[in-house]
Structures are given as structure tokens and as C-alpha cells.
Amino acid sequence: MLDFCIIGSGVSGSTIAHILSKKYKVEIFDKARGLGGRASNKRFIKKQSFDHGVQYISPRSKEFKKFIQFLLKKKELKIWEGNHLDFTFEKKESKKKFIGTKGNNVISKYYAKNIKKNFQSSVKSIFFNNYFWEVKLDNKKVIKAKSVIFTCPFPQLKKIAGKYLKKKFSKLKINMEPNITTMIAFKSQKEIPVSSIKFNDDILTWAANENSKKRFNSSNSLWTLQSSVKWAKKFINIYKKNKKVENTLISKFLNFSGYKKNKIIFKKTHGWKYSYNFHGSPYKSYWDKKLRIGVCADWLIGSKVESAWLSANNLAKKIK
Numbered sequence: 001m002l003d004f005c006i007i008g009s010g011v012s013g014s015t016i017a018h019i020l021s022k023k024y025k026v027e028i029f030d031k032a033r034g035l036g037g038r039a040s041n042k043r044f045i046k047k048q049s050f051d052h053g054v055q056y057i058s059p060r061s062k063e064f065k066k067f068i069q070f071l072l073k074k075k076e077l078k079i080w081e082g083n084h085l086d087f088t089f090e091k092k093e094s095k096k097k098f099i100g101t102k103g104n105n106v107i108s109k110y111y112a113k114n115i116k117k118n119f120q121s122s123v124k125s126i127f128f129n130n131y132f133w134e135v136k137l138d139n140k141k142v143i144k145a146k147s148v149i150f151t152c153p154f155p156q157l158k159k160i161a162g163k164y165l166k167k168k169f170s171k172l173k174i175n176m177e178p179n180i181t182t183m184i185a186f187k188s189q190k191e192i193p194v195s196s197i198k199f200n201d202d203i204l205t206w207a208a209n210e211n212s213k214k215r216f217n218s219s220n221s222l223w224t225l226q227s228s229v230k231w232a233k234k235f236i237n238i239y240k241k242n243k244k245v246e247n248t249l250i251s252k253f254l255n256f257s258g259y260k261k262n263k264i265i266f267k268k269t270h271g272w273k274y275s276y277n278f279h280g281s282p283y284k285s286y287w288d289k290k291l292r293i294g295v296c297a298d299w300l301i302g303s304k305v306e307s308a309w310l311s312a313n314n315l316a317k318k319i320k
């Protein structure tokens with residue numbers, strides 16, 4: 001029997017798993033094919049890849065800054081150099097943008113290195129039999145664990161574990177906003193000398209030049225395009241069926257860049273239904289000592305990698 005069954009391999013899941021694994025028997029279960037959750041990195045060919053979720057890390061708190069410096073020293077992270085254009089002119093600050101040396105799933109990779117991970121293992125339901133938890137997976141397997149920890153977005157948590165959560169917690173009003181992201185590669189186009197562009201546009205709000213991260217050398221130009229929240233809200237449920245959605249995002253970028261449509265050699269669109277909760281909650285993490293069920297996730301604190309990391313560390317303190 002496991003001491004802790006951790007649901008999710010994103011920043012929160014891998015952080016809490018790493019801390020608890022020093023003392024307890026821990027395993028991670030994730031419905032996805034690989035590590036990282038919303039910080040995952042998608043391989044195109046060979047070493048060429050896209051960060052299609054998290055774009056960069058910009059630490060604010062003292063604790064997280066210290067951790068980022070640690071990863072920087074280990075060469076797991078580096079600074080994303082180059083020109084970062086901001087056409088919104090919202091903030092004058094020029095904060096450093098940290099990225100993973102090999103991909104922005106760096107925190108999960110580093111922390112979950114020595115932990116048993118079960119991918120393509122979607123948790124369908126949980127049952128507390130008064131002694132331990134029975135965690136039921138979509139492949140009909142049942143995992144026995146003394147404690148369970150959820151790190152998924154709030155709507156998914158409520159669906160699976162709602163009846164075991166305290167009312168005050170399960171009744172939280174958490175509004176998780178969507179994002180539509182397109183990964184696109186062009187053949188032999190002139191390199192645009194910028195690393196990222198923040199647009200002042202109702203549809204396309206962000207474009208990241210994957211080549212500028214200097215993780216690979218290629219004659220292909222790889223870009224990650226992200227939509228505005230407002231536009232994503234309209235199309236998040238239909239983007240898969242309606243190709244117009246993807247085409248609209250792409251034509252915005254073609255107009256801006258001057259890149260040719262017939263030079264596109266790859267495109268893939270991913271809809272993030274639960275991307276960010278901009279408002280946080282009164283909790284940093286949740287732990288029910290009696291039932292031994294816990295929650296840590298970014299949305300409890302904010303909308304960033306840092307929020308996920310802080311939430312996991314907060315939960316670890318409660319468990320200890």
C-alpha cells in the first residue's frame with residue numbers, strides 16, 4: 001500500500017511528491033502521456049520542441065527566487081535572452097525570464113526524477129473505506145493508499161473528490177480561464193530577430209520564438225502562439241471540430257510576420273480549458289488530517305508556476 005497517491009505530475013504534484021518521498025512511499029498518477037501538466041513540453045522532431053503551456057518563469061517571492069537560483073546553478077534553468085517585444089506597453093518592468101534548459105517542464109523533471117510515475121492513468125473516482133483510500137483508474141486498476149493528494153484544476157477535483165471535501169472548501173468560487181495555443185513550424189523562413197512578442201490584439205496575444213531559446217539548431221522556424229482569454233472563452237469547446245479557429249490564430253501571425261502559409265510544415269492546436277485562476281483563494285493548500293486527503297495547486301494561490309510550487313510547499317508543512 002502507498003503512503004501517498006499523488007494525482008498530477010505538474011509543478012504542484014512533482015514538488016509535493018519530492019518532499020514527501022524523503023519519508024514516505026509515494027507514487028504519481030497522471031492522465032497525460034508525460035510529465036509537466038500545464039508546463040509540459042511538446043516534441044516536434046529530434047530536439048526541436050515547443051513549450052505550449054508555461055512560457056517562462058519570473059519569480060517574485062524570496063523562497064521561490066532561491067529555488068530558481070538553485071536550478072540556475074544546476075544549469076536546469078537559463079535566462080531567455082533576446083528581444084522581448086511588448087506592444088501592450090502595460091508594464092515597464094524588464095524582469096528576467098527563466099526557461100528550462102531542455103524544456104519548461106524542468107521542475108517536474110527535476111523533482112520527479114526518482115519517483116515512480118504512472119502515465120495514462122486517469123483517476124476516475126476515489127473511495128474511503130474507513131481504513132484507506134481506493135483510487136480507481138480508467139484502466140480499472142485500483143490503487144490502495146493511506147493518503148491522497150490532488151493537484152488538478154478545481155473543476156476536475158470537485159468532480160472526483162467533491163463529496164470528501166469540507167463544504168467551505170468545495171463551495172469555493174474558482175474561475176479558471178481558458179487559452180487556445182497553436183504550435184507551428186515553418187520551413188526555411190527568414191529568422192525574425194525577436195524572442196517573444198506580446199500583442200495588443202483581441203485574438204492573438206502572445207508569440208514565442210522557440211528557436212530563440214537556443215535548445216536546438218534548425219532551419220525550421222518554430223513558434224508557439226497563444227490566444228486571449230476572451231477569444232478562447234468563445235471557442236474552447238469547438239476549436240477541435242472547427243478548423244476556422246486555428247486558422248484565425250495562424251493568419252493573425254502570418255499577417256504580422258510576413259511568413260508564407262505554404263511554408264507551414266507542422267501545426268497543432270491545444271485548448272487549455274482550465275489555464276489560469278487570476279484571483280487565488282483564501283487557502284494556500286488544503287489538508288484534512290482525519291480523512292488524509294490533501295490538495296495543492298496553483299489556482300489556490302494564483303495563476304503561475306510559482307503559485308503551484310508555494311502551494312505544494314505549504315501542504316508539505318501541514319502534513320509534517
Ligand SMILES: Cc1cc2nc3c(=O)[nH]c(=O)nc-3n(C[C@H](O)[C@H](O)[C@H](O)COP(=O)(O)OP(=O)(O)OC[C@H]3O[C@@H](n4cnc5c(N)ncnc54)[C@H](O)[C@@H]3O)c2cc1C
Pocket residue numbers: 007008009010011012013029030031032036037038039052053054055056057058121122123124151152153156160179181226272274275276296297298299303304305306307308
Ligand atoms: C497556456 C498557458 C500559459 C501559461 N504561461 C505561464 C507562464 O508563462 N508562467 C507561469 O508561471 N505560469 C504560466 N501558466 C500557468 C502554469 O502553467 C500553472 O500555474 C502551473 O503549471 C500549474 O501547475 P499545477 O501542478 O498546479 O497544475 P497542472 O500543471 O495542471 O497539473 C495537474 C496535473 O493533473 C493531471 N490530471 C488532471 N486530472 C487528472 C485525473 N483525473 N487523473 C490523473 N491525472 C489528472 C493533469 O494531466 C496535469 O498533469 C500558463 C498556463 C497555461 C495553460
